[in-house]
Amino acid sequence: MNEITMGLDVKSDRPLYEQIYQFIKEEIKSGRLAFGERLPSTRKLAEHLQVSRSTVDMAYEQLLSEGYIESVPCRGYFISELDGIYHLVPKNHAKKQKEPLPEKCYAYDFSPNGVDLGSFPYNAWRKLSKNILMDDKKELFMLGAPAGEAILQETIADYLHQARGVACRPEQVIIGAGTDYLLMLLCSVWGGRRKIAMENPTYKRAYRVLKTLNNEMYSVSLDKNGMRMEELEKSGADVAYVMPSHQYPLGTVMPMKRRMKLLGWAGEKPGRYIIEDDYDSEFRYKGKPIPCLQGFDRKGCVIYLGTFSKSIAPAIRVSYMVLPDSLMEAYKSRGSVFASTVSRVDQMIVAGFLREGYYERHLNKMRALYRGRHDALLEGLKEIPGITVHGENAGVHLLVTFENGMTEAEVIARAGKEGIRVYGLSGYYTENTQETQKATVILGYANLEESEIRRAVSDLKKAWTVRNVSMKKAGEDNGDH
Amino acid sequence: MNEITMGLDVKSDRPLYEQIYQFIKEEIKSGRLAFGERLPSTRKLAEHLQVSRSTVDMAYEQLLSEGYIESVPCRGYFISELDGIYHLVPKNHAKKQKEPLPEKCYAYDFSPNGVDLGSFPYNAWRKLSKNILMDDKKELFMLGAPAGEAILQETIADYLHQARGVACRPEQVIIGAGTDYLLMLLCSVWGGRRKIAMENPTYKRAYRVLKTLNNEMYSVSLDKNGMRMEELEKSGADVAYVMPSHQYPLGTVMPMKRRMKLLGWAGEKPGRYIIEDDYDSEFRYKGKPIPCLQGFDRKGCVIYLGTFSKSIAPAIRVSYMVLPDSLMEAYKSRGSVFASTVSRVDQMIVAGFLREGYYERHLNKMRALYRGRHDALLEGLKEIPGITVHGENAGVHLLVTFENGMTEAEVIARAGKEGIRVYGLSGYYTENTQETQKATVILGYANLEESEIRRAVSDLKKAWTVRNVSMKKAGEDNGDH
Numbered sequence: 001m002n003e004i005t006m007g008l009d010v011k012s013d014r015p016l017y018e019q020i021y022q023f024i025k026e027e028i029k030s031g032r033l034a035f036g037e038r039l040p041s042t043r044k045l046a047e048h049l050q051v052s053r054s055t056v057d058m059a060y061e062q063l064l065s066e067g068y069i070e071s072v073p074c075r076g077y078f079i080s081e082l083d084g085i086y087h088l089v090p091k092n093h094a095k096k097q098k099e100p101l102p103e104k105c106y107a108y109d110f111s112p113n114g115v116d117l118g119s120f121p122y123n124a125w126r127k128l129s130k131n132i133l134m135d136d137k138k139e140l141f142m143l144g145a146p147a148g149e150a151i152l153q154e155t156i157a158d159y160l161h162q163a164r165g166v167a168c169r170p171e172q173v174i175i176g177a178g179t180d181y182l183l184m185l186l187c188s189v190w191g192g193r194r195k196i197a198m199e200n201p202t203y204k205r206a207y208r209v210l211k212t213l214n215n216e217m218y219s220v221s222l223d224k225n226g227m228r229m230e231e232l233e234k235s236g237a238d239v240a241y242v243m244p245s246h247q248y249p250l251g252t253v254m255p256m257k258r259r260m261k262l263l264g265w266a267g268e269k270p271g272r273y274i275i276e277d278d279y280d281s282e283f284r285y286k287g288k289p290i291p292c293l294q295g296f297d298r299k300g301c302v303i304y305l306g307t308f309s310k311s312i313a314p315a316i317r318v319s320y321m322v323l324p325d326s327l328m329e330a331y332k333s334r335g336s337v338f339a340s341t342v343s344r345v346d347q348m349i350v351a352g353f354l355r356e357g358y359y360e361r362h363l364n365k366m367r368a369l370y371r372g373r374h375d376a377l378l379e380g381l382k383e384i385p386g387i388t389v390h391g392e393n394a395g396v397h398l399l400v401t402f403e404n405g406m407t408e409a410e411v412i413a414r415a416g417k418e419g420i421r422v423y424g425l426s427g428y429y430t431e432n433t434q435e436t437q438k439a440t441v442i443l444g445y446a447n448l449e450e451s452e453i454r455r456a457v458s459d460l461k462k463a464w465t466v467r468n469v470s471m472k473k474a475g476e477d478n479g480d481h
Numbered sequence: 482m483n484e485i486t487m488g489l490d491v492k493s494d495r496p497l498y499e500q501i502y503q504f505i506k507e508e509i510k511s512g513r514l515a516f517g518e519r520l521p522s523t524r525k526l527a528e529h530l531q532v533s534r535s536t537v538d539m540a541y542e543q544l545l546s547e548g549y550i551e552s553v554p555c556r557g558y559f560i561s562e563l564d565g566i567y568h569l570v571p572k573n574h575a576k577k578q579k580e581p582l583p584e585k586c587y588a589y590d591f592s593p594n595g596v597d598l599g600s601f602p603y604n605a606w607r608k609l610s611k612n613i614l615m616d617d618k619k620e621l622f623m624l625g626a627p628a629g630e631a632i633l634q635e636t637i638a639d640y641l642h643q644a645r646g647v648a649c650r651p652e653q654v655i656i657g658a659g660t661d662y663l664l665m666l667l668c669s670v671w672g673g674r675r676k677i678a679m680e681n682p683t684y685k686r687a688y689r690v691l692k693t694l695n696n697e698m699y700s701v702s703l704d705k706n707g708m709r710m711e712e713l714e715k716s717g718a719d720v721a722y723v724m725p726s727h728q729y730p731l732g733t734v735m736p737m738k739r740r741m742k743l744l745g746w747a748g749e750k751p752g753r754y755i756i757e758d759d760y761d762s763e764f765r766y767k768g769k770p771i772p773c774l775q776g777f778d779r780k781g782c783v784i785y786l787g788t789f790s791k792s793i794a795p796a797i798r799v800s801y802m803v804l805p806d807s808l809m810e811a812y813k814s815r816g817s818v819f820a821s822t823v824s825r826v827d828q829m830i831v832a833g834f835l836r837e838g839y840y841e842r843h844l845n846k847m848r849a850l851y852r853g854r855h856d857a858l859l860e861g862l863k864e865i866p867g868i869t870v871h872g873e874n875a876g877v878h879l880l881v882t883f884e885n886g887m888t889e890a891e892v893i894a895r896a897g898k899e900g901i902r903v904y905g906l907s908g909y910y911t912e913n914t915q916e917t918q919k920a921t922v923i924l925g926y927a928n929l930e931e932s933e934i935r936r937a938v939s940d941l942k943k944a945w946t947v948r949n950v951s952m953k954k955a956g957e958d959n960g961d962h
Contacts, residue, residue, distance in 0.1 A: 066842060067849030117623065126614045133607045142598065143795035177658045177798070177822035184665055184819065188693060208818045212669060314624035317658070317824045337689045338665065341658035341822045343798045361547060368548030 003040060003048055016051055020059035028068050028079055039069060039077040107419035108456035112249060112397040114447030119366060120313050124358040128349045144344045146336040148175030148320075152351040156306075156320050159354055164281060165291030166304055168322045174331065177317040177341035179277075179307055180209050186275075186303065187213045189327055189335040196275075197237035199227050201428035203248045206241065206277065215239075219430045222247065226254035229261050239273045240266070244293050245281040249428045249442050251391020251399060259293050266301035273324075274302045282311045282363055285371045286393040300324035308350065310396075311363060318342055318350050370396055373445040373453055380457030384464055397444035399425065406464070408439040414463040415441075420456050484521060484529055497532055498539035505540065509549050509560055520550060520558040588900035589937035593730060593878040595928030600847060601794050605839040609830045625825045627817040629656030629801075633832040637787075637801050640835055645762060646772030647785055649803045655812065658798040658822035660758075660788055661690050667756075667784065668694045670808055670816040677756075678718035680708050682909030684729045687722065687758065696720075700911045703728065707735035710742050720754045721747070725774050726762040730909045730923050732872020732880060740774050747782035754805075755783045763792045763844055766852045767874040781805035789831065791877075792844060799823055799831050851877055854926040854934055861938030865945055878925035880906065887945070889920040895944040896922075901937050 006023040008016055027033040039045070042060060046053040060077060063069045069077045132140070147153065153170040160166035160173075176182040183206065187194070193214050198207050200219035211217045218235040220227050227242055240262065244254035254262075266272045276293045294304040307319035323331055340347075353359050374392065381389050386404035391397070402411055408424040415422045425440040445453060487504040489497055508514040520526070523541060527534040541558060544550045550558045613621070628634065634651040641647035641654075657663040664687065668675070674695050679688055681700035692698045699716040701708050708723055721743065725735035735743075747753045757774045775785040788800035804812055821828075834840050855873065862870050867885035872878070883892055889905040896903045906921040926934060 065849060066845035067852070068845070115623075122614060126611070129610060129614065130607070133603060133610065140796060142596075143790070177662075177824075178820050180819045181658075181662065181822050184669070188665070191695075205818075205820075212815050212818050214672075309624070315621060315825045317822060334693050337686075337693050338661040339659050339686075341662050341798060343658075343827065344796045346824065346827070364547035364549070368546060371548070 004045060006049070008049060008051070017055045017058035017062070020045075020049070020051075020056060021062045024059065024063060025066075025068055033079050035079055035081050037079045038075075039079070041076055105419075106416070106421040108448060108452055108459075109421040110397075110423065110443040110445065110456070111421070111447055112423055112442045112444035114396065114444050115310060115313055116366065116369060116446050117313060119362075119369060121353075121358060121362050124353065124362075125349065128352045128356075128358075129345075132345055132348050132352070140344045140348065142344075144340050144347070146338060146340050147171065147331075148173065148340055148342065149344060149347040149351065152347045155351045155354045157322075159359070160304075160306070160322065164278065164306075165295035166322060167295050168304075172323050172325070172328065174321045174323060174335070175340065175342055175347065176319055176321065178309070179206070179279075179305055179319045181341055182305060182319055182321040183209050184213060185335055185338060186321065187215065188338070189323070189330045191330065191334050194239050195235075195237040196239040196241055197227070197232050197235050198241045198430065199243070199247060199250075200430050201249055201425060202241075202430060203243070203277065203279070204428060204430065207430050210241070217430070222250060222252060224252065225258040226252050227258075227262070229258070229265065232262075232265060238269070238271055239275060241275040241277065242293075243277045243279065245278050245290060246284075246391075246395040248277075248279065248395075249391075249397065249399070249425065251395060251397070253290065253394065254293075256290075259296065263293065263297060263299075263301065266297075267299040272301060275305060276302050277305045279305070279307060280310045280395045281306075283367055283370050283396055284394045285367075285374055294322060297324065300326035303327070311359075311366065312353075316346075316350070318346060370446060372450050373448065374398070376450045376453045377443060377445050377457060380454055380461075383457075384461045387464070396446035397442055400441050400443060402439040402464075406439050408441065411439050411441055411464065415460060418459040418463045420459060420463070422460075485526060487530070489530060489532070498536045498543070501526075501530070501532075501537060501540035502543045505544060506547075506549055514560050516560055516562050518560045519556075520560070522557055586900075587897070587902040589929060589933055589940075590902040591878075591904065591924040591926065591937070592902070592928055593904055593923045593925035595877065595925050596791060596794055597847065597850060597927050598794060600843075600850060602834075602839060602843050605834065605843075606830065609833045609837075609839075610826075613826055613829050613833070621825045621829065623825075625821050625828070627819060627821050628652065628812075629654065629821055629823065630825060630828040630832065633828045636832045636835045638803075640840070641785075641787065641803065645759065645787075646776035647803060648776050649785075653804050653806070653809065655802045655804060655816070656821065656823055656828065657800055657802065659790070660687070660760075660786060660800045662822055663786060663800055663802040664690050665694060666816055666819060667802065668696065669819070670804070670811045672811065672815050675720050676716075676718040677720040677722055678708070678713050678716050679722045679911065680724070680728060680731075681911050682730055682906060683722075683911060684724070684758065684760070685909060685911065688911050691722070698911070703731060703733060705733065706739040707733050708739075708743070710739070710746065713743075713746060719750070719752055720756060722756040722758065723774075724758045724760065726759050726771060727765075727872075727876040729758075729760065729876075730872075730878065730880070730906065732876060732878070734771065734875065735774075737771075740777065744774065744778060744780075744782065747778075748780040753782060756786060757783050758786045760786070760788060761791045761876045762787075764848055764851050764877055765875040766848075766855055775803060778805065781807035784808070792847065793834075793840075797827075797831070799827060851927060853931050854929065855879070857931045857934045858924060858926050858938060861935060861942075864938075865942045868945070877927035878923055881922050881924060883920040883945075887920050889922065892920050892922055892945065896941060899940040899944045901940060901944070903941075 004024065008019055012019065042053055042056040046056045060069065064071060067080055070080050071077055150170065152175060153173040156173050157168055157170045176185060193216060195216045195218065196210050197218040197220045199222050207217060218237045220231040220235060222228060226244060226247060227240065232240055242262065244259055246253060262274060266274050274293065278292055292304065294302040302324055304322035308316045309319065377398065378389065378392060381387065381400065386402060388401045388403060389398055390401065391399040408426055412422055412424055422441040422443060425442060448456065485505065489500055493500065505514065523534055523537040527537045541550065545552060548561055551561050552558055631651065633656060634654040637654050638649055638651045657666060674697060676697045676699065677691055678699040678701045680703050688698060699718045701712040701716060703709060707725060707728060708721065713721055723743065725740055727734060743755060747755050755774065759773055773785065775783040783805055785803035789797045790800065859870065859873060862868065862881065867883065869882045869884060870879055871882065872880040889907055893903055893905055903922040903924055906923060929937065
């Protein structure tokens, strides 16, 4: 064959060499150009198509590099045998994608798991990600260290020291793709079933994860200072999972005295541990942040868990766990066999984000933003009679307890009628809730603008006041007030 | 205060508003501007600094958004209380970073774990990653589905069907950050200790991971067709971990008959499974690729494992596991509690890479590249007397067995003296190797250019021929030949 005739579109965005490459590739795939056939020389084809010879050269180069043609010295280019050449036909998925069932539509959703995604620092992220990929650094695409990149370990250790009072060496920081994974890894480091006490109510995701990993789970109730020590003692647990900075969902801040008691409990018997989940300690609106439990641990009992999911975005699958010295040997033998779950590129982006000051800026911005929402919500709730607010001053949610005799279901339903979604506290209990408890709902405000919050709270006032008024009247008659 | 005096650098890359913002921020942090102090109005400061008012507006806006200042309507801007504002001081790590101990330096390293990183499709990756981040799609930064993004599940299911003959619905494809993680997840889905037989020699990483996860491990030897069935039967194992397309490290391709026997074994008793690790099936140089075992599984016994680590780069932490229908219920109850370990952004990049034809192109390019290296290595090895080559035709490594009486240690040492690193087969055995075995080394060629391979093999010829010649002479004397 000495001629290949094709239509070239000189006005197309696709370069000419690419059009030639594509045409010949299709001819080969379809079998119109068969195994062993000789292609015209680049000179001849260039003349024939009225293009420069280097254009044809580039097209042939591409075909060569993908194995469609072979070059035989002094003889020219020949069509290769196509056995095993990949030819993947993209399927048309359009028809398959089912519409998800419409959920009940709410005008305002006070989800306690929200993060303000509008504030995601896209520009900084893009810039860092571009710079890192720009370097064509080969080593970034090799498998990294199991615990994480040294530079990210150091950066996180520094940050935790400054912001949270964590005392650790960089190698104690284990980086992983999410808290669930890190708990999986921790269970493997322990190497056997544990008896784990969690606060009740609690972060049920962690409860389910630890239970699924074959641990024996206990639920311990809280008083106003956090996990009840006497119940913990009685439970027979050897691990206590706590959120001392801002308990989820109650918002309790564990005071120093209880922290010391807890550390005392852990130090009493060898093999006892505290898991300190510091999931949203970044956001505190009143007073100085309380340093974490880990910083006071002198016996190597505390496993510290943190994440960038709350402070940056849930999809940034970068969390970390600070292991105490007492578990480092076990990590080396039973933890470091697992390759890191976070790509080196992502680790470098996060390290850059922290080191170049973006994280500091982002945290301060989010803190100001959330504080505004927090204040707007508190202010609005003051107008509603018969309720008590608690768990405020930190985090991105607060709790409202009803003193007016409404049931939780009623509170939720009344809000729902106004198009507002609120979340019942009872859903966060791992064991049955006491029936006597007053109705309590959780309001997360990270996802709503201040103006939305004001409108929503004024609607909530309508929803939640009606019965209250009649109750009060009834109460007055009965002499309850 | 009505004046803030600062030096502005109009020639700087940093915009003026940023310089003003930075200056005032530092003044606040240092305490020179204290809580409650009023800032000059934007008009006044603009006049004073001889900049436009909008420049000062932007600087104040930034300070407001990060919580350093507050705006009081009709009164102006005031310094905020700084309690809890993050101020992270970057540490100077320069002195801490230790130089790693220099490893023995080799001119050529025939590592069997290599991937040609020079061919990483940086441009396509950058483009996809840019496009995905460009969209500012909020939902991409929310937590995704535990098993993975539906579009990536579909894309992988299509690809596996076309390229490997895998038969599955998209929801059976579970995406995870690396094979180690997926094995962890699989063990959690099983929910208890298993008796797992692996080929010997094998991929020891998987052996260690499964052992660390508390499984009982058995080693089964291979004949020329793969795992020995009678040994598997005798072992009492209920799970067989095999690499039928290209056994690691022996390179054995399991013929259809043995595959059917293995499937028969698994189907015999309920609860028996086969883990099919198809780690490098993308690269085959002779004949059509053999469809995978999973495609012939009628009883739901096969768990199929694949990864983009070999075909794209080890740092792309995206692997997948295809669960049989028989395990889908168990996955729902004991696997889907774990949040996905791969960020949605990364999942979308990989989905785009496959759907937009980049992967097809990349695979064909790599196949052509590796085939060239494979051929160069085979050609060179033909020149060396007294050796047999096996495990070729697929993957990115082959094996060389020595018929000349040299020990493995001697073979490695002789290559090392020429500056060439080769890997002894004995390191891949989980149990003691038989002493009688002939010295065998593994040569991986993914990391070396064709020209490097030619030079390295010519040096290997020198290294490995000397003794051989003397042996042959000795042999002739003894009448062995």
